[in-house]
Amino acid sequence: MPELSKMKKPDVKVVLLGDMNVGKTSLLHRYTERKFKDTISTVGGAFFLKQWGPYNISIWDTAGREQFHGLGSMYCRGAAAIILTYDVTNWQSLSELEERFLSLTDTANHDCIYALVGNKVDLTDPKAHQSQDSDVASEDRTDSEDMRTEPQLPTPPTSPASLSGVMLQKQVTPEDAAALYGRILRYKGLDETSSQPAEKMCFETSAKTGYNVDSLFEALFDLVLPSILRQRNENQESPTVDLEECRGSSNKRAKSSCC
Amino acid sequence: MSVKAFELVPAVERDLLMGDKARINIECIECCGKHLYLGTNDCFIHHFLLDEVTTSKGKLSYSAQKLLHKYLGLKKPVAELRAASALERLIVLCDAIVFLVDMVTLETVPSAAGGGAKIRGVTAFCINENPVNGDPFCVEMGVLSSKRRTVQIYMVYEDRVQLVKEVNTPEQPCAVSLDGYFLCLALATQYMILNYNTGASQDLFPYSSEERKPIVKRIGREEFLLAAPGGLGMFANAEGVSQRAPVNWSESVISAAVCFPYVVALDESFITIHSMLDQQLKQTLSFRDGHILQDFEGKVILASTKAVYVLVPLPLERQIQDLLASHRVEEALILTEGAQRNIPKDKFQILHKRILQQAGFIQFGQLQFLEAKEHFRKGQLDVRELISLYPLLLPASSSFTRCHPPLHEFADLNHLAQGDQEKVLHCKKFLISYLGEVRSTEVANGCREDVDTALLKLYAEQDHESLLDLLASDNSCVLADSVPWLEKYHKFFALGLLYHYNGQDSAALQMWIRVVDGELQDSTRSDLFEYIVDFLCSSSNLDLIWKYADWALRKDPTKGVHIFTKRPQSKHLSELNPDDVITHLGKHTMALLLYLEHLVLERKSQKEKFHTHLAVLYLERVLSLLSESPRDEEQITRARERLQALLRESNLYSVQVLLGKLENCEQLLLERATLHGKLEEHDKALHILVHKLRDFPSAEAFCIWASCSRDCAYRQRLFHLLLEVYLKGNHTSAGGGVGDPEMAAVDLLNRHGEVFDAVRVLRMLPEGWSLQLLRPFLDRSVRASMHACRTSQIALGLSHSENLQLLHDRLKERKKPIYVSEKKGCHLCHNTFSEPDVVCLPGGVPVHKHCVAQRVRDSPTKSQLTNSSNHT
Numbered sequence A: 001m002p003e004l005s006k007m008k009k010p011d012v013k014v015v016l017l018g019d020m021n022v023g024k025t026s027l028l029h030r031y032t033e034r035k036f037k038d039t040i041s042t043v044g045g046a047f048f049l050k051q052w053g054p055y056n057i058s059i060w061d062t063a064g065r066e067q068f069h070g071l072g073s074m075y076c077r078g079a080a081a082i083i084l085t086y087d088v089t090n091w092q093s094l095s096e097l098e099e100r101f102l103s104l105t106d107t108a109n110h111d112c113i114y115a116l117v118g119n120k121v122d123l124t125d126p127k128a129h130q131s132q133d134s135d136v137a138s139e140d141r142t143d144s145e146d147m148r149t150e151p152q153l154p155t156p157p158t159s160p161a162s163l164s165g166v167m168l169q170k171q172v173t174p175e176d177a178a179a180l181y182g183r184i185l186r187y188k189g190l191d192e193t194s195s196q197p198a199e200k201m202c203f204e205t206s207a208k209t210g211y212n213v214d215s216l217f218e219a220l221f222d223l224v225l226p227s228i229l230r231q232r233n234e235n236q237e238s239p240t241v242d243l244e245e246c247r248g249s250s251n252k253r254a255k256s257s258c259c
Numbered sequence B: 001m002s003v004k005a006f007e008l009v010p011a012v013e014r015d016l017l018m019g020d021k022a023r024i025n026i027e028c029i030e031c032c033g034k035h036l037y038l039g040t041n042d043c044f045i046h047h048f049l050l051d052e053v054t055t056s057k058g059k060l061s062y063s064a065q066k067l068l069h070k071y072l073g074l075k076k077p078v079a080e081l082r083a084a085s086a087l088e089r090l091i092v093l094c095d096a097i098v099f100l101v102d103m104v105t106l107e108t109v110p111s112a113a114g115g116g117a118k119i120r121g122v123t124a125f126c127i128n129e130n131p132v133n134g135d136p137f138c139v140e141m142g143v144l145s146s147k148r149r150t151v152q153i154y155m156v157y158e159d160r161v162q163l164v165k166e167v168n169t170p171e172q173p174c175a176v177s178l179d180g181y182f183l184c185l186a187l188a189t190q191y192m193i194l195n196y197n198t199g200a201s202q203d204l205f206p207y208s209s210e211e212r213k214p215i216v217k218r219i220g221r222e223e224f225l226l227a228a229p230g231g232l233g234m235f236a237n238a239e240g241v242s243q244r245a246p247v248n249w250s251e252s253v254i255s256a257a258v259c260f261p262y263v264v265a266l267d268e269s270f271i272t273i274h275s276m277l278d279q280q281l282k283q284t285l286s287f288r289d290g291h292i293l294q295d296f297e298g299k300v301i302l303a304s305t306k307a308v309y310v311l312v313p314l315p316l317e318r319q320i321q322d323l324l325a326s327h328r329v330e331e332a333l334i335l336t337e338g339a340q341r342n343i344p345k346d347k348f349q350i351l352h353k354r355i356l357q358q359a360g361f362i363q364f365g366q367l368q369f370l371e372a373k374e375h376f377r378k379g380q381l382d383v384r385e386l387i388s389l390y391p392l393l394l395p396a397s398s399s400f401t402r403c404h405p406p407l408h409e410f411a412d413l414n415h416l417a418q419g420d421q422e423k424v425l426h427c428k429k430f431l432i433s434y435l436g437e438v439r440s441t442e443v444a445n446g447c448r449e450d451v452d453t454a455l456l457k458l459y460a461e462q463d464h465e466s467l468l469d470l471l472a473s474d475n476s477c478v479l480a481d482s483v484p485w486l487e488k489y490h491k492f493f494a495l496g497l498l499y500h501y502n503g504q505d506s507a508a509l510q511m512w513i514r515v516v517d518g519e520l521q522d523s524t525r526s527d528l529f530e531y532i533v534d535f536l537c538s539s540s541n542l543d544l545i546w547k548y549a550d551w552a553l554r555k556d557p558t559k560g561v562h563i564f565t566k567r568p569q570s571k572h573l574s575e576l577n578p579d580d581v582i583t584h585l586g587k588h589t590m591a592l593l594l595y596l597e598h599l600v601l602e603r604k605s606q607k608e609k610f611h612t613h614l615a616v617l618y619l620e621r622v623l624s625l626l627s628e629s630p631r632d633e634e635q636i637t638r639a640r641e642r643l644q645a646l647l648r649e650s651n652l653y654s655v656q657v658l659l660g661k662l663e664n665c666e667q668l669l670l671e672r673a674t675l676h677g678k679l680e681e682h683d684k685a686l687h688i689l690v691h692k693l694r695d696f697p698s699a700e701a702f703c704i705w706a707s708c709s710r711d712c713a714y715r716q717r718l719f720h721l722l723l724e725v726y727l728k729g730n731h732t733s734a735g736g737g738v739g740d741p742e743m744a745a746v747d748l749l750n751r752h753g754e755v756f757d758a759v760r761v762l763r764m765l766p767e768g769w770s771l772q773l774l775r776p777f778l779d780r781s782v783r784a785s786m787h788a789c790r791t792s793q794i795a796l797g798l799s800h801s802e803n804l805q806l807l808h809d810r811l812k813e814r815k816k817p818i819y820v821s822e823k824k825g826c827h828l829c830h831n832t833f834s835e836p837d838v839v840c841l842p843g844g845v846p847v848h849k850h851c852v853a854q855r856v857r858d859s860p861t862k863s864q865l866t867n868s869s870n871h872t
């Protein structure tokens, strides 16, 4: 599917970050292929190009494994939106975001948008068992081919909980997420009043049922539109990018020369 | 799914290189056109000529011929070799020294007088393949030295090297690649991009170069391929952004190269080939003891320690066909397009078109019509390839044969759909829309007949509304093929249109008539009859009109006659001769009547014939209505009104003829009276009106009508006549009538007193009438005669005074002469005078006689003012 897309130059970049096994790849699959299927732990990274109106948005799926951690800041370079993903049944996955992943986002655009996404709510919330109305509607909206694809595959049991049908203990509440969101803003040195509010930027999703998945991506795409326009304008002004300008704080030479 | 993209072909066998010396290892290679250079661990450079040979089986192989070998004299392995072909130099790294060697003789180049040709303490170097400086006679080189944390930029000339720049790095660099101003470096713990011109740097990602050998490979403009943790091949551009997803190598990868669209990597025992397009592993070749993999101008060369191989890409077409065979359309296309640079332009275009067409058919087979259409369009597909998939659509006369080798695997649509009717329908709908789009574009050039005929067939079969539009506009449908098809689908109306388009109007009409007559079933037009009438109406073929008008008139005379009455007046249409039409309409009385009405009332024909004919027809209609029983009074009234109106208003019909027909008819007295009136036989008319009909208002109206365009005297005469008729006939009529003519006479006088000559009236009136009875009449008469008397007295007086005035003038003028010369102009016409006879206007102004005469004739009022006097 994405072969074709490589030929076009994306206008804007969205990056999925988060610990391994939280469901980043599954979320992207759900959104792009409208299916929940078996995944293998991502190696390196992969991306998908989404046509959003007249724009091409590249969505990067990164690998959560420690081994590939170093690549993260390169993926985030120039990103317009970053989806920080955790697993609602796993407290550790939330704290990893703060400890390990947040610093990777230093290379993102200065006006980058951050979303906090708690995945796998189907394991803890009965309401997440059907995909939302908006989700169904958007399925109708996508090309009719989708309508012809076979009914959703019976998803393979992925955890003991879904086998037994017993709900798991939710380890991360929306309040925890909102609190982290606040800390992210502070880390970024952003003013809470002038940034997107936590209610708007914290999502709970299920890649398995599709719950809230379209809403998440669509909300983000709408929010990055201004960023696309800004970038287009900049490109018109100077077609080449001057490294001097995008030199980040990580530039050691710059640091040493100023003292 | 894997692809066979490459084949490993031996280039330099072990024997050729080292014979039986077992300890010799290949350390580095360089290839420059046909020239292959090998550096060995015993400090030799070997120079081979590498020729491509195609075997009888069509396989590629290489034959290597050893030209020269040379000992460099340093006893150390030759670590790196790079050709600078424009300078005819090899840049050699050996024993941490970079120096230059002649490409042909392999002699070391001595230092020039101006500067050294050696760099010492070098660990690695790279050549800038995309230098900003465009000097073709020097080569830019990035050099890493063992001691300092720097990268040095040198310019290499024929006989010297020159340091042009030195930049510091935060850590010891151990691998380098160069593009433009951008250095891509592997440092001890990370990769980075460094702009040697501005000094700006960009960290890429951490990598422990101590643990694993880093790879820094320039793969294109400002893009590099790097070995990343976990055996990844990461792409990074000069901005430090990854624009392609990484490929997944093994941990032990030694070196890598890009041969678009593939990433080729070498590890201890395998060559792996990933596609850059989808990051998938496409092919794995086992390769033992490999330790060098490099690409030279698109050619990938590998070496084990003892032998050299070329990784030959399989013919692109075969790779593409393999991909298409497994329906990997996008991959096939990207592969094709990626190859554009490597294939001559015209050959590429043919290939590209064909692949696009094949891709289109694959997508067509999967019902992905949008994509298919786009590919057909881009591939400039001969539409007939597509049409020919649909059985029976191409006309029998078409000369088309499918291209060979075939563009797809389908015999026809049924084969493709495997009996799935819905699929068939989808495909047909697609073809309809596709042909509709292309038929007026250059795509249809040279096969318009085939396209239009196919479209017609589809429209007919699918009951598509555009069938009629197609036939009503310019089209190239083949008649012979279309007729049976349209008949089959009962599109008789459409068939008629097709006949018409092909100039066979008669056939068209016959077809339509059969539909209207119910012989054939086609509900396309519920107003087909009107359509036929319209059609005939504007037909330029008179024979056709005469031939089919009869049918139309029989079917519906009122509408049928429109053929003649609604015929547009235009240059392109010949006029119909009304006489012919009338003859033709002969027995269709109704239609004839309508046609005559059209001639007389609408077109205001001035021919007596038509007026008479129409009047006679009106009359006949009235008579026939009158003879019916029971009578339809309302209809009779209407018919008579029409007759009467015509009799009254037309002056052209033959009164005698009509009178002859009315002579014995006592029911149509009013009409007879009108006719008498037309003959100015007013007494007869009034007699009928007054005595037979006793219709006094009509009698009065008659007088007004009959005199309406005449002078007062005429009217007076008529009114007197009426009065006489009233008075004379008094005794003849019975007393019990509706009205008494005598009373009518009184009313007449009192109402129209001004018309009468009162004196004559008084003489005529019976003695016994009371004054009171005639009071209004008499009042008016007396007043009128008084008024006339006084007016004339005034006029008389005025005339007298004018006469006097003129006499006075005349006397005055007589005294002086009036000069008339050829130079003087007449005041009225401004021409000069040519004879002495003139007329003098009051005041002595001379004018021509004829001018005055004219003036007097034209303005009677002025005649009284201009009293002329002859004067000589």
Ligand SMILES: Nc1nc2c(ncn2[C@@H]2O[C@H](COP(=O)(O)OP(=O)(O)OP(=O)(O)O)[C@@H](O)[C@H]2O)c(=O)[nH]1
Pocket: A018, A019, A020, A021, A022, A023, A024, A025, A026, A027, A037, A038, A039, A040, A041, A042, A043, A062, A063, A064, A065, A119, A120, A121, A122, A123, A158, A159, A162, A205, A206, A207, A208, A209
């Ligand atoms: N119940 C449930 N399971 C999920 C959901 N999303 C993902 N999973 C499961 O979680 C596991 C990991 O999913 P991935 O999408 O591969 O996770 P990832 O974040 O991409 O992991 P890495 O690629 O290693 O970073 C898989 O077994 C999925 O089936 C979800 O919404 N609900």
Ligand SMILES: [Mg+2]
Pocket: A024, A025, A026, A039, A040, A041, A042, A061, A062, A063, A064
């Ligand atoms: Mg993943």
